[in-house]
Structure formats: C-alpha cells, structure tokens
Amino acid sequence: MNDKLxxxxxxxxxxxxxxxxNIFGAVFYFSSGDNSIDILSASGNIEPESPYYIxxxxxxxxxxxxxxxxxxxxxxxxxxxxxxxxxEVVRGLHIHKxxxxxxxxxxxxxxxxxxxxxxxxxxxxxxxxxxxxxLEAGIDQPWPVDKVIxxxxxxxxxxxxxxxxxxxxxxxxxxxxxxxxxNITGFPVQIALKNLFHELNLTQTYVFEDIQDESxxxxxxxxxxxxxxxxxxxxxxxxxxxxxxxxxxxxxxFNGRFFPKERLHELEKWNNVFFPFKYGIGIQKFYMPRxxxxxxxxxxxxxxxxxxxxxxxxxPEMDVYITGTTNQQAEPNIAFQTMIxxxxxxxxxxxxxxxxxxxx
Numbered sequence: 001m002n003d004k005l006x007x008x009x010x011x012x013x014x015x016x017x018x019x020x021x022n023i024f025g026a027v028f029y030f031s032s033g034d035n036s037i038d039i040l041s042a043s044g045n046i047e048p049e050s051p052y053y054i055x056x057x058x059x060x061x062x063x064x065x066x067x068x069x070x071x072x073x074x075x076x077x078x079x080x081x082x083x084x085x086x087x088e089v090v091r092g093l094h095i096h097k098x099x100x101x102x103x104x105x106x107x108x109x110x111x112x113x114x115x116x117x118x119x120x121x122x123x124x125x126x127x128x129x130x131x132x133x134x135l136e137a138g139i140d141q142p143w144p145v146d147k148v149i150x151x152x153x154x155x156x157x158x159x160x161x162x163x164x165x166x167x168x169x170x171x172x173x174x175x176x177x178x179x180x181x182x183n184i185t186g187f188p189v190q191i192a193l194k195n196l197f198h199e200l201n202l203t204q205t206y207v208f209e210d211i212q213d214e215s216x217x218x219x220x221x222x223x224x225x226x227x228x229x230x231x232x233x234x235x236x237x238x239x240x241x242x243x244x245x246x247x248x249x250x251x252x253x254f255n256g257r258f259f260p261k262e263r264l265h266e267l268e269k270w271n272n273v274f275f276p277f278k279y280g281i282g283i284q285k286f287y288m289p290r291x292x293x294x295x296x297x298x299x300x301x302x303x304x305x306x307x308x309x310x311x312x313x314x315x316p317e318m319d320v321y322i323t324g325t326t327n328q329q330a331e332p333n334i335a336f337q338t339m340i341x342x343x344x345x346x347x348x349x350x351x352x353x354x355x356x357x358x359x360x
Contacts, residue, residue, distance in 0.1 A: 018044030028324035029243040051216040055306025063282030067259040077108040084183040110173040118155040119170035126154035142234035167271035205241040246323035309335040
C-alpha cells in the first residue's frame with residue numbers, strides 16, 4: 001500500500017490556495033503519527049518557516065495549561081471560578097434575566113463555552129458597537145482583561161451556566177481563564193505560556209507583547225493589511241508561531257503531554273457552537289455531515305482553528321496532523337478547503353493497492 005503523499009502534489013494544492021482571491025500566502029504542514037507523511041509547503045508571501053498570528057488556536061494552549069493542572073490534581077474542572085478570582089471580578093459577571101449566576105461558573109463551563117457569558121469581541125457592546133467589527137475596520141485599541149470584565153458586566157448574557165444542550169463560543173471565557181491560571185500558578189498568563197513554549201522547545205513561538213513588532217506575516221482582512229498591535233499586546237495571550245512549532249505542540253497535545261492520551265476521550269463532550277464546529281472541553285471539532293459531501297466523505301478533525309484561517313487539527317481516522325494558515329480574516333473557510341483536498345489525496349493513496357499501482 002502506498003501511503004506516501006507527494007511533496008509536489010501538496011505544493012500544487014497550496015500554490016493554488018495562495019492564488020485565490022484575497023489570499024496572499026499560505027503554509028500547511030501535514031504529518032502522520034508514524035511520520036510516513038511529513039510535508040511542509042508554503043506559497044505566496046509566506047515561507048515554510050514564516051511566523052504568523054495563530055488567532056484562536058491560543059485557546060488550545062490555554063486549555064493545555066489547565067488540563068495539565070487538572071491531570072496533576074491541582075484543580076478540578078468543576079471548581080467554581082470564584083474559588084480562584086477576587087470577589088470584585090466575579091460579582092456581576094453573569095446576570096441572566098435578573099438572576100445572578102456568577103458564583104455558579106466553573107472552569108469546565110469556560111473551557112467548553114457553556115458559560116453563557118457574552119463574547120466581548122463578537123457580541124454587541126453596551127454602546128451598540130462590536131469590537132471585532134472595529135478591529136476588522138482597522139480601528140486598533142487595547143483590550144486588557146480588566147477592561148473585558150467591565151465591558152462584559154454591561155452586556156447581555158446568553159443562558160445560565162451549564163444549561164443542557166447550550167453552548168456559545170465566547171472569547172471572554174478564555175480571557176477569564178487566564179486570570180484563573182494566574183491565581184493557581186502564581187504566574188501571569190503570558191509567563192505560563194512562555195514556560196510551556198520553553199518546555200516544548202518552541203523557539204519560534206512567542207506571546208505578542210511589543211507593539212513595534214512587525215517580524216511576522218501581516219494579517220489581512222480582504223485586500224488590506226490589518227495592523228492591530230495595541231489589541232494583540234493587550235490580551236497577554238495572543239501568540240505568534242510557525243507551522244513547524246504548531247506541529248510540535250499539536251502532537252504533544254494529542255500524545256498525552258498535558259493530559260493522559262488514554263483519557264483524551266473525556267474531553268469529547270461535544271456541543272454545537274457554530275456550523276461546522278462543535279466544542280468539547282477545551283478542544284474544537286470540525287465536522288461535515290455526509291449529506292453535505294456525499295461523494296467525498298470528510299473526516300472529523302479535532303484541535304482548533306483561528307479567525308485568520310489558522311489551523312491546528314488532528315484527524316483520528318487517518319492519524320494525520322495538520323497545522324498552517326491562509327492568513328485571511330475575511331475567508332477562513334479556504335483553509336478547510338485546502339485541508340480537505342490534501343486529505344482526500346491521502347485517503348485515495350491509502351486505498352490504492354500495490355496491484356492497482358502496477359496497473360496504472
């Protein structure tokens with residue numbers, strides 16, 4: 001059986017991706033668990049080792065820190081966040097239909113987006129504005145966690161924490177988790193992240209802190225570059241990395257470096273967030289129902305994606321890991337089109353017998 005994937009084939013697919021409208025560069029790294037596939041390809045304004053903004057994949061890094069604390073019995077996922085945060089932070093954080101649920105919030109609620117908290121980025125603020133819309137328009141502004149907390153307390157919540165069958169993707173959850181990490185470890189979240197990078201020898205990965213830093217591939221929104229250094233430096237958890245470093249982290253995550261491999265299934269308590277994604281405990285799943293892809297079944301992918309077309313996914317069915325980015329805020333779906341094309345090639349090659357290879 002020929003289970004090798006040809007470098008030139010991946011180069012061709014990635015090159016075609018970088019020529020799509022508003023895609024100025026792309027990088028993808030495909031690697032199998034046994035390393036029989038190990039291909040890094042880039043095109044356009046991105047080189048194979050180019051650093052790029054990973055966007056919401058940073059949530060997987062935050063998750064890994066908390067899951068390690070859980071595995072080491074330093075925390076329980078059902079711990080109330082009020083155990084770790086000051087009263088003035090928790091009070092008024094979650095009020096739904098006149099009733100306060102702030103002290104009911106748990107670490108698990110935040111990790112799984114079942115808290116019901118509004119998203120300070122995507123939801124409408126008390127002043128009627130949306131932060132993400134402003135950032136996409138090029139309006140750069142800092143959003144440190146204390147500002148996030150104050151804004152969220154004036155916003156409308158979605159549902160009570162842990163309401164059966166309910167989930168709402170919210171960046172607020174992971175900003176608050178940063179405070180939880182700080183309380184438990186004694187380190188600010190950016191230091192906890194730096195320690196993780198050091199542990200895995202991710203030498204090209206760092207938390208964005210210097211507003212003068214332009215050493216990474218510029219982020220695009222449609223045809224325009226978007227420079228938002230005030231925002232990126234204020235969160236203390238926004239990360240710049242490379243496809244290679246992301247692969248090192250992704251393999252570590254799914255091979256039990258932070259949470260025992262034999263227990264990873266415990267995280268797969270899926271809730272719908274927005275199609276085609278579900279969210280578990282600190283991990284995201286991409287899925288495509290067979291009815292929407294009848295001739296080309298798409299395997300489930302577990303890991304995380306970012307709004308800029310950044311991806312870090314493991315495909316259990318095929319034992320393949322994928323990292324990379326298309327670096328385009330307006331059309332992150334193109335990254336998934338690229339991944340599916342390559343996975344389809346891998347599947348076809350895996351299904352090709354030695355006999356059919358000889359008859360070709």
